[in-house]
Amino acid sequence: MTFSRLLLSSVLACSVLAMPARAQITNVAEALAQEKTAYQPRIQIALLLDTSNSMDGLISQTKSQLWTLVNELSEGKKNGQTPIIELALYEYGNSNISVSKGYIRQVLSLTTDLDDVSEKLFALATNGGQEYAGQVLTKSLDELEWSAHKDDMKLIIIAGNEPFTQGSVTWQSACERAKSKGVIIDTIHCGDADTGMRTGWKDAADCAGGIYMTINQDEKYVHVPSPWDDTLLDLNKKLNDTYYGYGTRGRELKTRQVVQDSNASSMNKGAEISRLYSKSKAGYTNEAWDIIDAYKKDKKSVMEMEDDKLPEELKGKTADERKVFIEAKQLERADIQKQIADLGKKQRAFVAEKRKEMSDTKTLDNIMVKAVRKQAEDSGFKY
Numbered sequence: 001m002t003f004s005r006l007l008l009s010s011v012l013a014c015s016v017l018a019m020p021a022r023a024q025i026t027n028v029a030e031a032l033a034q035e036k037t038a039y040q041p042r043i044q045i046a047l048l049l050d051t052s053n054s055m056d057g058l059i060s061q062t063k064s065q066l067w068t069l070v071n072e073l074s075e076g077k078k079n080g081q082t083p084i085i086e087l088a089l090y091e092y093g094n095s096n097i098s099v100s101k102g103y104i105r106q107v108l109s110l111t112t113d114l115d116d117v118s119e120k121l122f123a124l125a126t127n128g129g130q131e132y133a134g135q136v137l138t139k140s141l142d143e144l145e146w147s148a149h150k151d152d153m154k155l156i157i158i159a160g161n162e163p164f165t166q167g168s169v170t171w172q173s174a175c176e177r178a179k180s181k182g183v184i185i186d187t188i189h190c191g192d193a194d195t196g197m198r199t200g201w202k203d204a205a206d207c208a209g210g211i212y213m214t215i216n217q218d219e220k221y222v223h224v225p226s227p228w229d230d231t232l233l234d235l236n237k238k239l240n241d242t243y244y245g246y247g248t249r250g251r252e253l254k255t256r257q258v259v260q261d262s263n264a265s266s267m268n269k270g271a272e273i274s275r276l277y278s279k280s281k282a283g284y285t286n287e288a289w290d291i292i293d294a295y296k297k298d299k300k301s302v303m304e305m306e307d308d309k310l311p312e313e314l315k316g317k318t319a320d321e322r323k324v325f326i327e328a329k330q331l332e333r334a335d336i337q338k339q340i341a342d343l344g345k346k347q348r349a350f351v352a353e354k355r356k357e358m359s360d361t362k363t364l365d366n367i368m369v370k371a372v373r374k375q376a377e378d379s380g381f382k383y
Contacts, residue, residue, distance in 0.1 A: 050160030052093035057217030076381035132167030164200030
């Protein structure tokens with residue numbers, strides 16, 4: 001029993017002695033129900049990407065579809081709660097990484113900072129090396145802070161094109177470790193299905209309760225233009241204007257936000273719009289550098305913040321002036337987010353209808369994103 005649950009039980013025991021039996025039962029049940037629904041479930045995903053030579057197509061598709069994956073998962077609810085999305089990133093098979101490390105590097109530990117994920121992903125570059133799938137799986141299982149909560153979904157997605165059997169650490173041992181932690185392993189073979197099955201990719205997914213997938217890493221994502229695209233992108237600029245960096249890194253991280261917009265735009269307009277949708281949702285929070293999000297989390301700290309740490313727009317203002325400015329920007333941001341949500345429904349419906357007329361592609365959006373959402377539903381998330 002956790003300390004918080006023990007404390008809750010003790011308080012209830014002391015406070016209900018004078019109540020009728022029926023009231024005691026009702027109050028205890030209600031308190032335990034509140035405790036259950038208060039927990040915000042997590043979806044933890046570690047992306048393990050082969051960055052050896054010839055894998056540029058995989059990296060490109062991942063850059064393009066990152067925001068689509070986040071959007072799909074963040075639309076679900078469990079016990080009435082929207083999930084916290086945490087992503088981690090590993091690269092393996094890259095000869096720029098020391099052989100003593102198995103050509104493996106943890107790029108980013110589990111984080112909710114989606115701009116950081118995007119920044120690190122766009123910095124990846126391919127180079128030849130040996131692809132040790134069992135070893136990178138084991139490292140991610142050992143190094144990351146996987147949740148022990150029963151309401152959380154924990155998933156590793158490993159993608160590559162070489163045999164899954166390379167290296168001294170077997171995928172079988174990694175699979176057993178994953179099962180002991182309640183972590184699912186999905187495998188994505190960048191090539192034909194038969195080759196992936198012959199070289200261990202399907203067996204590894206089957207072992208850890210995951211899904212075996214194949215993609216054509218060289219196939220290009222096709223954006224379907226809609227009448228609302230340009231309006232949505234204009235709203236993105238207005239949304240950015242409601243962010244105000246504070247502290248020593250505020251200006252730097254606000255710039256990073258714009259740079260990641262540009263990175264998404266460099267892939268295709270679809271990626272740019274998908275990122276906009278992510279930025280307009282509750283899961284995109286930046287309280288570590290944005291004064292508006294920081295105020296939402298901890299009003300007292302923001303109101304007491306030293307003047308030299310504030311954004312230029314708030315320096316020299318009284319507490320009341322600070323409050324009025326921030327709350328006005330909160331309302332402005334909420335209004336822009338609502339406009340994005342309303343237009344987004346029209347845009348997505350239009351695109352979905354157009355895609356019915358097109359042949360299916362074997363890109364990450366059609367293969368991985370749909371599969372992972374199905375797994376989230378199987379884990380109790382409702383969409």
